Amino acid sequence: MIKEFLQQHGEYHDDKKFSDLTTLKMGGKIAHFVLPESIDGLKSIIAFLRGNRIPYKMIGNGSNLVCGSGSYDGVVICLKKLNSYEIRNDEVYAEAGVMAPTLAMALAKQGLSCLEFASGIPGCIGGLVYMNAGAYKGSMSDIVKEVQILKDDEIIWLNNEDMQFSYRHSILHDHPHWIVVGAKLRLTNKPSEEIEDLMADRLRRRKETQPLEYPSAGSCFRNPEDNFAWKLIDGVGYRGFCKNDVCVSDKHSNFIINTGNGNAEDYLDIVYKIQDKVKEKYNIKLLMEVEKFNC
Numbered sequence: 001m002i003k004e005f006l007q008q009h010g011e012y013h014d015d016k017k018f019s020d021l022t023t024l025k026m027g028g029k030i031a032h033f034v035l036p037e038s039i040d041g042l043k044s045i046i047a048f049l050r051g052n053r054i055p056y057k058m059i060g061n062g063s064n065l066v067c068g069s070g071s072y073d074g075v076v077i078c079l080k081k082l083n084s085y086e087i088r089n090d091e092v093y094a095e096a097g098v099m100a101p102t103l104a105m106a107l108a109k110q111g112l113s114c115l116e117f118a119s120g121i122p123g124c125i126g127g128l129v130y131m132n133a134g135a136y137k138g139s140m141s142d143i144v145k146e147v148q149i150l151k152d153d154e155i156i157w158l159n160n161e162d163m164q165f166s167y168r169h170s171i172l173h174d175h176p177h178w179i180v181v182g183a184k185l186r187l188t189n190k191p192s193e194e195i196e197d198l199m200a201d202r203l204r205r206r207k208e209t210q211p212l213e214y215p216s217a218g219s220c221f222r223n224p225e226d227n228f229a230w231k232l233i234d235g236v237g238y239r240g241f242c243k244n245d246v247c248v249s250d251k252h253s254n255f256i257i258n259t260g261n262g263n264a265e266d267y268l269d270i271v272y273k274i275q276d277k278v279k280e281k282y283n284i285k286l287l288m289e290v291e292k293f294n295c
């Protein structure tokens with residue numbers, strides 16, 4: 001019954017694993033995976049799942065998730081088919097499934113400054129808004145004008161202040177069932193060449209400093225106030241530490257990478273060991289930035 005309903009409203013799969021859908025390439029089987037074809041399709045799916053008390057989880061590009069090896073008996077919903085955007089004067093309206101680097105490049109070509117900081121963040125607009133993703137002293141909170149949200153059965157718009165953005169946090173963390181459908185982002189004019197040079201420089205810096213050649217979920221831990229997670233990890237001697245196919249990167253010790261057939265259990269074992277050692281040595285509680293799911 002679930003399968004038949006989902007098939008009517010989107011592209012449906014019953015053979016996906018989280019390892020197919022996450023940048024860390026870890027995680028077990030998913031009972032139902034659906035990519036809604038439209039906002040109306042998404043609304044129908046959510047109404048059906050809520051009405052039948054069927055658990056569901058939103059996923060963007062899966063670049064901030066570590067997923068357990070067990071099966072998930074609910075529905076994973078991905079908005080990558082909601083991937084259009086429209087430039088209107090000094091703003092762009094982007095649907096939640098648009099990839100941030102794709103949009104950043106397209107805007108740069110038109111001399112529109114907005115998402116330069118996010119050109120190397122491998123997530124969808126919905127995921128970036130959820131996380132208030134940021135880099136190089138910029139974050140989504142600097143450019144979001146309004147966010148379009150499916151709240152229960154209705155579409156609402158929240159402005160920047162309503163979103164309660166703070167470091168890697170938004171109001172969505174307190175309302176896990178609200179779904180970002182789209183966002184209006186602020187644009188300013190700048191020469192294309194200037195924007196493209198800046199983005200190229202930042203991508204080069206990322207390649208030099210981050211282990212982009214391995215699957216990862218980006219920075220594992222949040223930076224504590226006035227400190228850096230990587231420094232604390234180095235301080236307790238965990239740079240390069242491995243458990244089976246999961247390693248603390250030699251190149252950037254806040255990246256935990258999958259060197260082969262790594263799993264979430266080993267990933268989290270390393271996380272907990274680092275947290276214990278950092279607490280013991282520095283009396284600092286390192287918090288995860290990467291989200292655990294079904295673990």
Ligand SMILES: Cc1cc2nc3c(=O)[nH]c(=O)nc-3n(C[C@H](O)[C@H](O)[C@H](O)COP(=O)(O)OP(=O)(O)OC[C@H]3O[C@@H](n4cnc5c(N)ncnc54)[C@H](O)[C@@H]3O)c2cc1C
Pocket residue numbers: 023057058059060061062063064065079096120121122123124125126127128129130131132133134135172178179180181212216217218219291
């Ligand atoms: C190599 C690499 C580099 C990275 N660099 C950075 C960086 O510089 N800065 C930074 O902040 N992050 C960085 N990240 C982490 C990650 O890319 C960001 O957190 C990003 O915002 C996650 O977006 P996503 O679409 O992949 O979300 P996912 O990982 O798919 O989901 C993250 C959370 O958002 C929720 N979510 C996703 N879409 C929606 C939606 N439409 N509505 C409601 N909830 C939703 C999910 O349920 C989940 O709780 C990096 C990751 C990698 C792999």
